[in-house]
Amino acid sequence: MIQEASVMGLLKTVLIILLVYFGFKILARLFAPLLLRFVAKKAEQKFGQQFGGFQNQTNQRQQQKHKEGETVIDKMPNQNRSSNSKVGEYVDYEEID
Structure with a gap:
């Protein structure tokens, strides 16, 4: 048994594809904004775990010193400049013409 494509079947298929696309x-x-916010928060936590210990130690040392x-002044200029x-x-x- 061979089935033939009808115009109504074609229109239904195109309509379903368009509805899925626009939906x-x-x-x-x-x-998308919620998903991006979630991904950014997770990346921030991951970087914070990797580099957080280093940043916290550095900040604590600087606060204790000063x-x-x-x-x-972290770097003193070089004093022994001799020509x-x-x-x-x-x-x-003189320029000669």
């Missing part, structure tokens, strides 16, 4: 778009707009309002006398001598010149 998915609407649901994605509703739930008082509030105190100015701290090299072997570079050459300065020669004054």
